[in-house]
Amino acid sequence: MKKILITGANGQLGQSILEQSKKYNEIECFFATRNELDITNENLVNQYFEDKLFDFIINCAAYTAVDKAEDDYNNAYLINAKSTELLAKVTNQKSIPFIHISTDYVFDGTEAKPRLETDLTNPIGVYGQTKLQGEELALQNNPKTIIIRTAWVFSRFGNNFLKTMLKLFKEKESISVVSDQIGSPTNALDLAKAILDIISKDELKYGIFNYSNEGECSWFEFAQKIKELSGASTEIIPVSTSAYPTKAKRPAYSLLDKSKIKEVYQLDIPTWENSLKDELNQII
Numbered sequence: 216m217k218k219i220l221i222t223g224a225n226g227q228l229g230q231s232i233l234e235q236s237k238k239y240n241e242i243e244c245f246f247a248t249r250n251e252l253d254i255t256n257e258n259l260v261n262q263y264f265e266d267k268l269f270d271f272i273i274n275c276a277a278y279t280a281v282d283k284a285e286d287d288y289n290n291a292y293l294i295n296a297k298s299t300e301l302l303a304k305v306t307n308q309k310s311i312p313f314i315h316i317s318t319d320y321v322f323d324g325t326e327a328k329p330r331l332e333t334d335l336t337n338p339i340g341v342y343g344q345t346k347l348q349g350e351e352l353a354l355q356n357n358p359k360t361i362i363i364r365t366a367w368v369f370s371r372f373g374n375n376f377l378k379t380m381l382k383l384f385k386e387k388e389s390i391s392v393v394s395d396q397i398g399s400p401t402n403a404l405d406l407a408k409a410i411l412d413i414i415s416k417d418e419l420k421y422g423i424f425n426y427s428n429e430g431e432c433s434w435f436e437f438a439q440k441i442k443e444l445s446g447a448s449t450e451i452i453p454v455s456t457s458a459y460p461t462k463a464k465r466p467a468y469s470l471l472d473k474s475k476i477k478e479v480y481q482l483d484i485p486t487w488e489n490s491l492k493d494e495l496n497q498i499i
């Protein structure tokens with residue numbers, strides 16, 4: 216039986232891992248919410264690992280408010296980078312693998328070609344910058360680190376674009392959504408399954424891996440599909456990024472190339488449209 220600690224357990228990925236873990240008999244998961252384990256509290260983290268034995272950690276804790284982060288660098292850095300370093304160090308001391316989640320927002324999005332793990336990063340906002348710093352600190356401090364870069368995560372849990380759209384469809388007759396930012400949505404349940412499948416393997420390969428659902432779209436096309444599948448009548452107007460100003464800049468193109476994770480870990484990845492359909496069936 217593999218014992219796994221999940222930090223940030225109340226977030227959408229944490230809750231999705233809880234849901235999926237019920238299907239894995241050989242894995243025993245321990246879920247720690249922010250109240251139970253604040254990863255910025257060094258003494259608490261060290262104490263936690265003194266007291267308990269785990270075979271893996273999946274760090275789902277993060278500062279994910281992309282716009283807010285622009286005015287809150289210190290907190291974003293503390294959670295996304297400094298605390299990631301701490302978790303990498305404690306797992307390294309125990310010689311256990313560290314699974315950490317990162318983002319497509321580490322790219323600047325200027326090149327319209329699916330991004331490889333080895334491509335040059337150049338984040339254009341504080342969230343992406345602090346996530347990249349977290350990646351680097353994790354890899355430096357625990358050689359048994361697996362970074363999974365994912366994108367545009369949606370689910371029935373927490374806050375995400377899917378839930379924002381469903382709310383707006385109830386409130387508004389018309390909304391504007393950017394059509395010039397391209398990427399790949401990810402159902403958090405698919406990501407959770409991929410992570411648990413990886414952990415279940417006998418042999419692990421460490422380093423950076425991309426994971427999102429298959430396919431690509433703009434946020435506008437994503438919103439259109441949510442509208443179509445939910446039967447909403449709100450008009451969705453495609454607009455350019457300049458017509459929808461936000462505090463943080465987002466990459467124009469951040470589609471992730473999944474070849475590496477599919478080859479190394481033999482994963483079958485559903486398309487975002489099929490996975491969205493499944494998720495909406497649960498929500499509506």
Ligand SMILES: NC(=O)C1=CN([C@@H]2O[C@H](COP(=O)(O)OP(=O)(O)OC[C@H]3O[C@@H](n4cnc5c(N)ncnc54)[C@H](OP(=O)(O)O)[C@@H]3O)[C@@H](O)[C@H]2O)C=CC1
Binds near residue numbers: 274275277364
């Ligand atoms: N959401 C997305 O679209 C994407 C997410 N990612 C990455 O995936 C991972 C999971 O994201 P997701 O589940 O969507 O994020 P959420 O924002 O849904 O969840 C993050 C969780 O982290 C918790 N948390 C924040 N600070 C701390 C802390 N100091 N100690 C412990 N827990 C803390 C939050 O607690 P509380 O509930 O109290 O706020 C929350 O439960 C993150 O690393 C994120 O950067 C990558 C690409 C896309």
Ligand SMILES: Cc1cn([C@H]2C[C@H](O)[C@@H](COP(=O)(O)OP(=O)(O)O[C@H]3O[C@@H](C)C(=O)[C@@H](O)[C@H]3O)O2)c(=O)[nH]c1=O
Binds near residue numbers: 281282379391392
């Ligand atoms: C709500 C809304 C957003 N938008 C735009 C703003 C933005 O450019 C894009 C996405 O909006 P959001 O702010 O909901 O999503 P955002 O917070 O940027 O989502 C990101 O979260 C972090 C955590 C990640 O790691 C990324 O992969 C990505 O999922 O859509 C519209 O054009 N119209 C709207 O009505």
